Amino acid sequence: MYLLILGIALMVLKYLEIGFVAGLSWLWVLSPFALAVVWWAWADATGYTKRKEMEKMDQKKQERIDKQRAALGIRTKRR
Incomplete structure (x- = not known):
């Protein structure tokens, strides 16, 4: 770009x-x-572009999971 x-x-x-x-x-x-x-x-x-796309999708997925766990009062996993 x-x-x-x-x-x-x-x-x-x-x-x-x-x-x-x-x-x-x-x-x-x-x-x-x-x-x-x-x-x-x-x-x-x-495969650089596909790999970056997959990393972004995985990060968004993990953020959604962490947000839902926080809403339920469940501890999130620490990395």
């Missing part, structure tokens, strides 16, 4: 010819988009 924001910012600065970006080649300005594609391909190929 950060690479996309950087790419959009650089593209706008290049188009409006603002600052040092005006003198850069379009290749350098558009390179964050290529890096974002590489990052997404790597993250999907290695």
